[in-house]
Amino acid sequence: MWKRLLGPDLRREWYLIRMPDGPMKDYYRKPIPWPETDYKELEFLCIDLELTGLNPQKDEILSIGFAPIVNQNVVLSESAHYLVKPSHALPEDSVIVHGLTDDRLAEAEPLEEILPHVLLALSGRVLLAHHAPIEIGFLNAACERIYGYPLLTRAVDTLELEKRNRQQRNQPIDGGVLRLAKAREGYNLPRYRAHNALVDAVASGELFLAQLAHKAAKGEQITLREIMFRNK
Template sequence: MWSRLVSCALARRSLALRSPPGPLRDYYRAAAPRFDLPYTAAEFLAVDIETTGLDPRADAIVSIGFVPIVSGRVVLARAGHHLVRPDRPMRAEAVKIHGLTDEALAAAAPLAEALPPLLAALAGRVAVAHHAPLERAFLARACRSVYGAPLAAPWICTLALAKRRFARADAPIGEGELRLATCRARLGLPHRRAHDALSDALAAAELFLAQAALASGRAPARLRDLLT
């Protein structure tokens, strides 16, 4: 884990120098979180995206939702939700999932206008997502296309944290056990609308706080022990 954190820190330093002036460089120049501190001392940004498909190389982001977590509390007043006009047609399979059609997105903002609010909200914070590798890959590619450099952020994956609990209990993982709604229900959290970027970001934020509390003993878990 430490080697990964060191690599991330070095990448941030390099990208801060290489990135052109603008939102991505501002993000990299913000103070990075302290990974050796308790997670309660850090701030987080739960993030969810909806896309035209599941391949970051061939598909595009169509919606971005994010919710800050400050002092262990979800801050809905500073949440954000942005529709994004894709540069390729929407796939029928994707429309069935999130309901966003080409017509609904025709007046949406281009990616270059949707990324700055996200990057500003993420500065100095740790990103949280359910199945974070998907958000990580799409947002890294999106930043590369807009700014010429990728987004290299520290991430916490609530799906990975759920898998850890199964592993510690030496319990098998059944079909659907790692879905966001199922993970929430297992911890007594209420149902939230699925496949809406803002609603899913809020759902991931609440799930993370419950998981982090469970991962803590007499003292809060260290941030580095929760990272993906």
């Protein structure tokens, strides 16, 4: 209960004192982006996960793709894509959805090996995803399981942003218009045919840049708080 009252920034300080050295502690060495900062001064990490299902407690991460946004550019030189070795054989339906086969995943590494890379890239940055609760939920569960600590972060959800924008303009939000590919169309962003975690991460990053370029048209400042995802 006290944890909720304190907020992530103080809890981070507390973790830094308590926590043993390791990837999780390294993650907390940089402050969590402060909500009152202008978004232009912040760095983001666009993340997309491919999963076996939607339940963070039960389902598994199959692949992780990420790319940072620095100075409002998606920087591909710092992008990465990892295939995660699942602890169980894959259920059939996720094979169909993602085109990932057991064979290919056999080349993958276990999540324990990959998570440090993700945490390093995310440290000090705002997590960005299209439908962020999934990414937040799964990464948090992974950190809890592997390091015994939660992943405190601030995040932006491009789906949520799109929904808010559309509601403000009294535009319909049904018929799949909030889906990544559909949402992108509205901003003259290209249609990507290939789908993997990295392409989708980059795609959500591009969508975010477009959303904010439209929002900030008058040149006024936009703080993280205004665009931040709020977990209910």
